[in-house]
Amino acid sequence: MAPRHDCAADGVMALRKFKGVGFLLMLLALWELAAQAEWINALIVPPPSKIFKLFFELVASGQIPMQILVSMKRALAGYLLAAAVFIPLGVFMGLSRTIYRLFEVIVEMLRPVPPPVVIPVALLFFGLGDEMKIFVIFFSCAWPILLNTIDGVRGVDWVLLNTARTFGLSRAKTVWQVILPACLPQILTGLRVSLPIMLILVVISEMVGSTDGIGYFVLDSQRRFRVAQMYAGMLALAILGYTLNQLFNLLQRLLLPWQRGRQLE
Amino acid sequence: MKRSQPFNWLGWSSFALLLAAWELIAWETPKLLLYFPPVSRILAALGDALAAGTILQHGWVTLGRFAAGYLLSAGLAVTLGVLLGYFRYLHGLLATSIELLRPMPSVAIIPVAILLLGIGDGMIISVTVYASVWPILINSIDGVRRVDPTLIDTGRTFGLSSWQILRQIILPAASPYIVTGLRIGLSIALILVTTAEMIAGSKGLGFFILDEERAMNSANMYAGIVVVALLGYALNRLFLLLESRAMKWRHGMIVRQTA
Numbered sequence: 001m002a003p004r005h006d007c008a009a010d011g012v013m014a015l016r017k018f019k020g021v022g023f024l025l026m027l028l029a030l031w032e033l034a035a036q037a038e039w040i041n042a043l044i045v046p047p048p049s050k051i052f053k054l055f056f057e058l059v060a061s062g063q064i065p066m067q068i069l070v071s072m073k074r075a076l077a078g079y080l081l082a083a084a085v086f087i088p089l090g091v092f093m094g095l096s097r098t099i100y101r102l103f104e105v106i107v108e109m110l111r112p113v114p115p116p117v118v119i120p121v122a123l124l125f126f127g128l129g130d131e132m133k134i135f136v137i138f139f140s141c142a143w144p145i146l147l148n149t150i151d152g153v154r155g156v157d158w159v160l161l162n163t164a165r166t167f168g169l170s171r172a173k174t175v176w177q178v179i180l181p182a183c184l185p186q187i188l189t190g191l192r193v194s195l196p197i198m199l200i201l202v203v204i205s206e207m208v209g210s211t212d213g214i215g216y217f218v219l220d221s222q223r224r225f226r227v228a229q230m231y232a233g234m235l236a237l238a239i240l241g242y243t244l245n246q247l248f249n250l251l252q253r254l255l256l257p258w259q260r261g262r263q264l265e
Numbered sequence: 266m267k268r269s270q271p272f273n274w275l276g277w278s279s280f281a282l283l284l285a286a287w288e289l290i291a292w293e294t295p296k297l298l299l300y301f302p303p304v305s306r307i308l309a310a311l312g313d314a315l316a317a318g319t320i321l322q323h324g325w326v327t328l329g330r331f332a333a334g335y336l337l338s339a340g341l342a343v344t345l346g347v348l349l350g351y352f353r354y355l356h357g358l359l360a361t362s363i364e365l366l367r368p369m370p371s372v373a374i375i376p377v378a379i380l381l382l383g384i385g386d387g388m389i390i391s392v393t394v395y396a397s398v399w400p401i402l403i404n405s406i407d408g409v410r411r412v413d414p415t416l417i418d419t420g421r422t423f424g425l426s427s428w429q430i431l432r433q434i435i436l437p438a439a440s441p442y443i444v445t446g447l448r449i450g451l452s453i454a455l456i457l458v459t460t461a462e463m464i465a466g467s468k469g470l471g472f473f474i475l476d477e478e479r480a481m482n483s484a485n486m487y488a489g490i491v492v493v494a495l496l497g498y499a500l501n502r503l504f505l506l507l508e509s510r511a512m513k514w515r516h517g518m519i520v521r522q523t524a
Contacts, residue, residue: 019357019358020357020358020359020360020361020362020364021361023358023359023361023362024361024362024365027362044380044381098275101273101275101276102275102276102279103276103279104273104276105273105276105277105279105280106276106279106280106283109280109494110494112494112495112497112498112501113490113493113494113497114452114455114456114459114493114494114497115456116456116459116460116463116471117459117470117471117474117489117490117493117494118490119463119475120463120474120475120477120478120486120490121478121486121487121490123478124299124300124478124483124486125300196368196370199370200370200371200372200456203370203372203373204372204460204463207372207375207460207464208460208463208464208475215372215373218373218376219375219376219464221376222376222377222379222380227380230376230377230380231377233373234369234373234374234376234377237369237370237373238365238366238368238369238373241367241368241369241370242365242368244368245368
């Protein structure tokens with residue numbers, strides 16, 4: 001693995017970034033021009049200046065932050081619940097062949113269900129409330145978390161386990177002090193994979209059955225033909241997705257300081 | 266995970282036990298009948314719907330949209346990904362735009378697509394293409410960039426043309442990454458098709474399931490979910506089958522590398 005930081009590469013990266021940003025600005029300028037000059041239907045594709053202006057107004061007025069807060073509460077509740085249930089289950093399934101076989105068929109039967117299809121079931125049971133979204137997110141984040149944890153536990157080096165046994169560690173201590181730290185990178189991989197799934201599912205479930213949240217906000221804007229507002233909501237979602245990803249990177253760096261050079265490999 | 270194992274009696278019996286418990290609880294508590302119709306009733310509903318052909322019609326529509334969207338996006342994303350992976354300049358130009366668009370949850374594009382394209386097949390296929398392009402694109406770029414430069418140099422030394430280098434060196438070397446992207450794209454495409462059908466549509470399995478829920482025909486709803494799950498499972502299996510056929514040559518390589 002190549003070291004991540006060397007100065008020449010940094011310089012090249014900066015240059016490339018500059019070029020990329022320049023190109024993006026050019027595209028936006030072209031869009032602005034096309035919308036202003038009415039080459040494209042500005043009712044459907046409003047100029048970016050209008051979208052950005054409205055976006056800042058909606059952020060300042062607190063409307064967008066409030067919708068995002070509503071959505072994030074649901075999203076995180078489902079996500080953390082999935083982590084709390086499926087990381088331990090994954091550890092057990094990774095440690096014991098019998099437990100693995102006990103659950104294998106059920107997992108394999110549920111896993112191919114595309115997550116949005118669970119929304120009607122959740123609607124039936126929970127109605128339009130928060131529980132519906134939380135359940136849907138819980139269900140869809142479950143599989144990457146579970147499968148990665150199982151894989152991680154199974155991949156723990158035998159030498160580590162034997163060493164723990166030699167030192168007379170109890171079973172519980174072995175799990176806590178040896179197995180969990182050793183498979184933390186894989187567990188985090190599962191959590192990372194489910195992060196965008198979480199965001200997608202909160203948006204979908206708010207589009208299909210809700211009266212608030214950022215997903216509802218975007219679809220509702222479209223239905224009321226508030227087109228610029230719809231694009232502003234999408235911009236907010238893009239920023240949210242980006243921020244979540246960056247926060248996760250930060251978390252990963254805090255939890256796995258020894259892995260710093262190996263990220264994204 | 267590992268194949269060629271004895272039949273998992275334990276797993277299947279726990280699954281059967283779960284279904285039996287469901288059946289029993291459903292019969293014991295008529296109040297819950299609406300939410301938890303007994304498994305036997307769901308199977309009966311599934312049989313009826315299959316016999317009447319309604320569910321197959323919806324399934325066929327969904328499959329058609331999925332196939333169109335997925336294949337289109339695979340063709341587009343692999344081509345673009347190989348180009349961007351190979352030509353650094355092009356990648357530098359587009360990298361920022363890609364990085365800004367990618368984190369937006371792809372379903373947010375549905376309202377825009379409705380606005381631009383209405384609520385027909387075109388809209389559903391377009392959002393499917395949009396969403397499944399990202400994993401395939403990113404993995405293809407990555408795969409091409411990770412090709413060992415020595416391989417390419419060797420090819421040049423042997424006087425291979427650029428086209429030959431692309432066909433015979435870059436594509437095979439990048440194919441494991443491309444295949445990973447294609448597999449992620451597959452499940453995303455299925456998510457997007459069913460979602461779009463739920464939000465805007467009058468056909469397809471996504472519509473069928475939500476519609477049956479709204480009509481309080483929960484047995485039909487579950488029957489629809491079983492069909493979608495089977496569809497997802499079958500598509501995944503088909504993918505794995507094609508993958509193991511196409512990537513057969515790799516097994517020898519892995520063994521040699523680890524040996």
